[in-house]
Amino acid sequence: MSCISLPQPVLARLPESLAKFARQRPLLFALGLVGTASGLWWAVTDYIHWRALGPSGLPLNLFGWFKATIITSLARRQSRITDTSDLDAVVKQIAEQEGEDAVFRRLSLLQRRGERPEVRGVIPQRQLDNIASQATIQELNKYIISLASDYPTMLRIAQSAWEGHVEGLFLRRGVPADPFSELLSERMFSRVAPRLEIAHVHSVDGSLHVSLAPADAVEIVRKGWGVRHRLAGRYKDLPGTYVMIYAPRDEEEVKVVKKIIAATVEYTSGLPKIVDGVE
Numbered sequence: 001m002s003c004i005s006l007p008q009p010v011l012a013r014l015p016e017s018l019a020k021f022a023r024q025r026p027l028l029f030a031l032g033l034v035g036t037a038s039g040l041w042w043a044v045t046d047y048i049h050w051r052a053l054g055p056s057g058l059p060l061n062l063f064g065w066f067k068a069t070i071i072t073s074l075a076r077r078q079s080r081i082t083d084t085s086d087l088d089a090v091v092k093q094i095a096e097q098e099g100e101d102a103v104f105r106r107l108s109l110l111q112r113r114g115e116r117p118e119v120r121g122v123i124p125q126r127q128l129d130n131i132a133s134q135a136t137i138q139e140l141n142k143y144i145i146s147l148a149s150d151y152p153t154m155l156r157i158a159q160s161a162w163e164g165h166v167e168g169l170f171l172r173r174g175v176p177a178d179p180f181s182e183l184l185s186e187r188m189f190s191r192v193a194p195r196l197e198i199a200h201v202h203s204v205d206g207s208l209h210v211s212l213a214p215a216d217a218v219e220i221v222r223k224g225w226g227v228r229h230r231l232a233g234r235y236k237d238l239p240g241t242y243v244m245i246y247a248p249r250d251e252e253e254v255k256v257v258k259k260i261i262a263a264t265v266e267y268t269s270g271l272p273k274i275v276d277g278v279e
Helices: 008-012 014-023 026-052 062-072 085-098 132-148 187-194 214-222 251-269
Strands: 155-159 166-171 198-202 210-211 226-228 242-245
Touching: 026 062, 026 132, 085 166, 085 214, 132 155, 132 166, 166 251, 187 214, 198 251, 210 214, 214 242, 214 251
Parallel strands: none
Antiparallel strands: 155 166, 166 198, 198 210, 210 242, 226 242
């Protein structure tokens, strides 16, 4: 028999069936109360932190938070967002199946200076420090628009399928994705091939999401210019090479980010020498 009992004023306020259970199983009842309170505290705190990340492709309400929480169960751990071992295996397989010339490598970057900024969230994934200025964000968006203007038969601007509230750069339908790896199996395509949306800029922090060639994605993560999206290759048709690029801090970094966008366009469309034209 349990020596634990609940105060009579507490029992008096409970429905009869619940009060009876509390009298018979006071320890279990108390543990249930503690668990419920802890769960509510976690939910409220997590919801507040999620809203603080800003708008995304989900509604900024309880429904959006609940859906984001469910989808997060599919995501890689936060500690794994700099792990590129699966992409290394893809690059190796392309080289073995098609030859080294079939490995698309367009970027050769210097190591990004300083510490990596703090990144949190899944939907949305956001950068929490070293936020870009509005002028920088506008410059990046202007560059993306200029690409669509320069190559109107291949590229277009439309509302981002992933972010919703911002515009993204898209490959036009009918343009074959990843023309450099036509011999790869459907299994590999499903893991690493970009789909129609190539890139978009986040209006709240100046970071970007881009769909890259596997070798270029590895280069970016290893040289400190970005991290993997936690759902890359794990949710719907989000490619395994879907990478978050850190917000640029100065004009030199803006140039690097533009080259990254250009490399993505080259890889997805087959258009040549766009990276070389970045100034």
